[in-house]
Amino acid sequence: MIFTPPYVPSEFIFMYMPAIYAGLIVGFIGSMAIAMKREELHILILTDLIGLAMIFVVSAVGTDLAEALILPGLVVELAETMAISEILISREMRKIDADPRRNLSKASSLFPQPFALNMEIMTTAPNFIALVLIGYGIFLTGFTGGAVAGGGIVLYALSKKARGMPVLVIDGIAGVSGISWCLWIIGFLLFFVAPNLWLISLFLAACGLLLKVASKVGLIGLLMREDIDKE
Amino acid sequence: MIDVHLFFYFGIFLAILGSLATAWGPGVNDPIVRTFNTEVASIGVCLILLCYNHTLALLTLIATTVIITLILFRAIIRLEEMGADV
Numbered sequence: 001m002i003f004t005p006p007y008v009p010s011e012f013i014f015m016y017m018p019a020i021y022a023g024l025i026v027g028f029i030g031s032m033a034i035a036m037k038r039e040e041l042h043i044l045i046l047t048d049l050i051g052l053a054m055i056f057v058v059s060a061v062g063t064d065l066a067e068a069l070i071l072p073g074l075v076v077e078l079a080e081t082m083a084i085s086e087i088l089i090s091r092e093m094r095k096i097d098a099d100p101r102r103n104l105s106k107a108s109s110l111f112p113q114p115f116a117l118n119m120e121i122m123t124t125a126p127n128f129i130a131l132v133l134i135g136y137g138i139f140l141t142g143f144t145g146g147a148v149a150g151g152g153i154v155l156y157a158l159s160k161k162a163r164g165m166p167v168l169v170i171d172g173i174a175g176v177s178g179i180s181w182c183l184w185i186i187g188f189l190l191f192f193v194a195p196n197l198w199l200i201s202l203f204l205a206a207c208g209l210l211l212k213v214a215s216k217v218g219l220i221g222l223l224m225r226e227d228i229d230k231e
Numbered sequence: 232m233i234d235v236h237l238f239f240y241f242g243i244f245l246a247i248l249g250s251l252a253t254a255w256g257p258g259v260n261d262p263i264v265r266t267f268n269t270e271v272a273s274i275g276v277c278l279i280l281l282c283y284n285h286t287l288a289l290l291t292l293i294a295t296t297v298i299i300t301l302i303l304f305r306a307i308i309r310l311e312e313m314g315a316d317v
Contacts, residue, residue: 011235012283015236015239015282015283018239018240019239019243019279022246022247025247026246026247026250029247029250029251029254030250030253030254032254033253033254033255041262041307042259042262042265044303044306045253045262045265045266045269045303046253046254046265048253048269048272048273048299049250049253049254049269049272052246052250052269052272052273052276055276055280055288055292056246056276056279059279059280059283059285059288066283066285066288067285067287067288070280070285070288070291070292071287071288071291074288074291074292074295075291075295077295077299078295078298078299081299081302082302085302085303085305085306088310089306089309089310089313092309092310092313093313096313142287143287143291144287144290144291144294147290147291147294151294217298220298220301
């Protein structure tokens with residue numbers, strides 16, 4: 001017997017089996033390719049395929065639950081890709097330290113050539129566009145709002161020429177991240193302790209998530225700026 | 232009125248084609264080509280999410296795809312400059 005909740009549209013029930021099979025096929029192709037490759041970087045790229053198969057299987061549910069489960073899956077995949085790429089880079093640096101006879105250029109960056117953004121729009125527009133993006137992100141709240149506001153911060157950070165961040169600012173961003181985590185937990189707890197305060201707990205959680213995601217995406221922009229703005 | 236199933240099956244087709252291209256497609260020994268090929272599968276998944284009306288998931292998928300592409304490019308270029316066998 002197959003139990004289907006009554007609020008699932010009948011269209012989605014017919015789409016269930018094809019989506020599940022497509023997810024299984026994509027996951028199988030990704031796993032086979034991972035099993036056949038030796039280089040770690042290729043395996044890291046192929047992990048994306050497994051993430052896409054996960055999205056297929058979850059989205060086949062077709063209700064709001066699917067949407068709520070896809071968001072953390074994507075965020076975890078993003079964090080995992082970031083962490084593993086950093087590990088690969090630092091391991092390669094250790095290999096170079098162990099064997100310094102290999103002659104290497106000191107500077108390694110995102111753009112090997114000096115990359116100067118000498119466009120007029122990069123000096124005049126970013127203030128306004130970043131302000132609009134951050135304002136719209138705060139209005140949206142939640143993960144999507146955090147991504148939009150973080151995009152504004154990235155644009156501002158990439159287009160401004162100032163280099164280097166004082167340590168105090170980075171500590172401040174870490175502090176904002178911790179506070180937002182506390183907001184999220186308080187909102188979650190309040191949701192169960194006092195269910196009649198659901199609106200305030202929802203907004204606590206949404207604003208916490210907004211602060212966290214925006215500060216993280218902004219940090220990525222600051223990292224990239226160190227690579228881009230070299231003369 | 233275009234049938235929603237058209238987008239759905241085209242999304243599945245693109246996702247499977249993109250994953251095949253990522254795994255065994257032409258020129259995938261270059262990691263940049265492999266990264267670009269994952270975008271094809273990603274567009275297929277976007278179409279699927281569009282059929283299911285998952286707006287937030289679609290926006291988040293697009294945002295994380297962009298960020299993951301940036302991170303992967305940074306890793307690829309750094310590793311190639313350091314002379315690793317990628």
